[in-house]
Amino acid sequence: xxxxxxxxxxxxxxxxxxxxxxxxxxxxxxxxxxxxxxxxxxxxxxxxxxxxxxxxxxxxxxxxxxxxxxxxxxxxxxxxxxxxxxxxxxxxxxxxxxxxxxxxxxxxxxxxxxxxxxxxxxxxxxxxxxxxxxxxxxxxxxxxxxxxxxxxxxxxxxxxxxxxxxxxxxxxxxxxxxxxxxxxxxxxxxxxxxxxxxxxxxxxxxxxxxxxxxxxxxxxxxxxxxxxxxxxxxxxxxxxxxxxxxxxxxxxxxxxxxxxxxxxxxxxxxxxxxxxxxxxxxxxxxxxxxxxxxxxxxxxxxxxxxxxxxxxxxxxxxxxxxxxxxxxxxxxxxxxxxxxxxxxxxxx
Amino acid sequence: xxxxxxxxxxxxxxxxxxxxxxxxxxxxxxxxxxxxxxxxxxxxxxxxxxxxxxxxxxxxxxxxxxxxxxxxxxxxxxxxxxxxxxxxxxxxxxxxxxxxxxxxxxxxxxxxxxxxxxxxxxxxxxxxxxxxxxxxxxxxxxxxxxxxxxxxxxxxxxxxxxxxxxxxxxxxxxxxxxxxxxxxxxxxxxxxxxxxxxxxxxxxxxxxxxxxxxxxxxxxxxxxxxxxxxxxxxxxxxxxxxxxxxxxxxxxxxxxxxx
Numbered sequence: 001x002x003x004x005x006x007x008x009x010x011x012x013x014x015x016x017x018x019x020x021x022x023x024x025x026x027x028x029x030x031x032x033x034x035x036x037x038x039x040x041x042x043x044x045x046x047x048x049x050x051x052x053x054x055x056x057x058x059x060x061x062x063x064x065x066x067x068x069x070x071x072x073x074x075x076x077x078x079x080x081x082x083x084x085x086x087x088x089x090x091x092x093x094x095x096x097x098x099x100x101x102x103x104x105x106x107x108x109x110x111x112x113x114x115x116x117x118x119x120x121x122x123x124x125x126x127x128x129x130x131x132x133x134x135x136x137x138x139x140x141x142x143x144x145x146x147x148x149x150x151x152x153x154x155x156x157x158x159x160x161x162x163x164x165x166x167x168x169x170x171x172x173x174x175x176x177x178x179x180x181x182x183x184x185x186x187x188x189x190x191x192x193x194x195x196x197x198x199x200x201x202x203x204x205x206x207x208x209x210x211x212x213x214x215x216x217x218x219x220x221x222x223x224x225x226x227x228x229x230x231x232x233x234x235x236x237x238x239x240x241x242x243x244x245x246x247x248x249x250x251x252x253x254x255x256x257x258x259x260x261x262x263x264x265x266x267x268x269x270x271x272x273x274x275x276x277x278x279x280x281x282x283x284x285x286x287x288x289x290x291x292x293x294x295x296x297x298x299x300x301x302x303x304x305x306x307x308x309x310x311x312x313x314x315x316x317x318x319x320x321x322x323x324x325x326x327x328x329x330x331x332x333x334x335x336x337x338x339x340x341x342x343x344x345x346x347x348x
Numbered sequence: 349x350x351x352x353x354x355x356x357x358x359x360x361x362x363x364x365x366x367x368x369x370x371x372x373x374x375x376x377x378x379x380x381x382x383x384x385x386x387x388x389x390x391x392x393x394x395x396x397x398x399x400x401x402x403x404x405x406x407x408x409x410x411x412x413x414x415x416x417x418x419x420x421x422x423x424x425x426x427x428x429x430x431x432x433x434x435x436x437x438x439x440x441x442x443x444x445x446x447x448x449x450x451x452x453x454x455x456x457x458x459x460x461x462x463x464x465x466x467x468x469x470x471x472x473x474x475x476x477x478x479x480x481x482x483x484x485x486x487x488x489x490x491x492x493x494x495x496x497x498x499x500x501x502x503x504x505x506x507x508x509x510x511x512x513x514x515x516x517x518x519x520x521x522x523x524x525x526x527x528x529x530x531x532x533x534x535x536x537x538x539x540x541x542x543x544x545x546x547x548x549x550x551x552x553x554x555x556x557x558x559x560x561x562x563x564x565x566x567x568x569x570x571x572x573x574x575x576x577x578x579x580x581x582x583x584x585x586x587x588x589x590x591x592x593x594x595x596x597x598x599x600x601x602x603x604x605x606x607x
Contacts, residue, residue, distance in 0.1 A: 008540060008541065008544070011420070011421075011424065011535075011540045012537060012540055015534060015535055015537075015540065018534075019534050047534065050533075050534065050536065051534050051535065051536045051537060052536045052537035052538055053537075056537065060538075065536075065537040065538055065541070067537065067541075071537075
């Protein structure tokens with residue numbers, strides 16, 4: 001197994017990296033926070049749609065690019081790195097492929113692929129009170145949800161905003177009774193969940209790298225006792241451990257993308273390993289990098305929190321590390337209870 | 349319309365660029381190469397002209413094998429095909445020799461319009477467009493911030509200190525463009541995948557009728573005699589405001605003849 005990107009994937013990564021460096025600086029991430037200039041977000045998404053981001057996994061005959069999950073991972077590492085405050089995983093991994101798979105949604109698919117319409121999703125465990133929380137709920141016009149009657153599409157027009165830790169990924173609560181059915185088979189839904197799980201893991205890797213980069217820059221500048229604090233072993237070793245966690249998780253995420261792309265029979269194991277390792281890495285990198293900053297990383301004026309809060313939110317999404325470790329144990333035959341298809345949150 | 353865009357792979361301007369002590373040429377291996385940023389505007393303008401008037405866009409580059417990345421990028425933006433002139437004998441060619449070699453390639457591809465960026469960010473001579481036009485015996489319309497094609501006529505607008513020059517010429521012609529002319533597009537994923545399948549012609553010097561002695565460092569009309577590292581930037585002067593900060597700054601500016 002070769003973990004590095006091939007030439008095509010590198011070109012795609014470099015393109016996305018450059019586009020996001022130009023179009024999505026931290027000021028744009030802040031624009032998605034409450035009171036921010038939301039109008040700054042639309043041109044970013046238009047440009048991403050222009051290069052083919054939403055339709056990455058959609059067949060070329062349906063207007064997509066027809067690429068596979070190895071490219072998806074390369075893309076989403078970069079959107080994570082930028083802290084892109086838009087439902088990229090929901091669009092690329094879930095909405096566009098599911099709309100492409102459902103026979104009567106061609107018009108909506110075209111709008112999603114062109115970047116005109118943003119669709120969110122919530123594919124986690126069914127709710128007890130008939131409502132679900134949709135990430136980026138204030139930005140998306142509709143969301144793909146799991147209802148007691150199956151997969152559905154629900155308008156976000158009547159959704160209720162909910163206080164959220166990551167202000168650039170705000171949740172909105174929507175009533176499942178308002179959903180209309182979306183006709184796709186179980187296999188397509190399983191694949192969407194697996195892709196979204198790996199995609200979220202890829203964003204966590206990108207977020208972790210960003211937090212580490214911000215911190216390395218800071219500790220090289222901040223001086224104490226006349227030298228940069230990064231020269232002290234107390235800092236150096238912590239950041240080396242952070243890098244180690246990222247470098248350990250990164251290949252597992254690439255591997256999971258490769259397994260999905262090649263139809264590996266054991267893909268589910270790889271998916272769970274990837275999300276468990278990426279969630280743990282991002283959570284520990286967030287913690288370590290905040291500590292290495294000192295008090296400044298606690299402030300909202302400093303950019304670090306934009307990435308740390310996203311990391312904490314995504315570490316819980318599509319199953320946290322504990323849930324995926326349990327699931328992996330089940331898939332390896334180490335547990336007798338059968339792993340459920342939809343991934344439940346488990347307390348760590 | 350047969351449009352040829354000349355592009356160059358240059359060291360990333362964000363990195364530290366060095367000359368080699370052995371032959372005083374740029375050390376291209378020490379840094380990442382990428383498409384000369386100013387050439388992206390030339391590629392974009394060529395694509396826009398093609399979209400409006402039809403035709404074909406050919407990318408032409410002279411440089412080592414690593415310049416294939418720059419060709420691929422231009423093709424992924426939407427150009428149709430490319431010519432990559434690469435030969436060790438070309439190493440160290442100056443502008444005169446480069447314009448000669450490119451002239452030979454253009455003899456092979458044919459052209460109605462040749463588009464260049466305003467200059468390369470490494471050599472920064474900015475003379476290639478003029479040299480090419482002279483060698484080809486066609487009009488040169490340089491430093492355009494607007495280009496219009498009307499039949500066999502090209503009209504450009506050039507920013508000057510006092511307004512605009514409007515220059516008109518008949519095709520075939522050589523045009524160079526400045527960065528104000530457009531906003532280069534990002535390549536699309538489809539473009540990246542399609543670029544692999546586009547033809548890249550790699551003629552040898554012999555194919556072009558170039559004698560190795562006509563190009564390269566040894567026969568160059570210009571020579572780098574010596575070079576030295578730029579001195580480190582001196583520390584700035586901090587003016588403490590004790591109620592007279594304004595006049596201190598004014599004195600400083602006056603001493604530098606700014607006021």
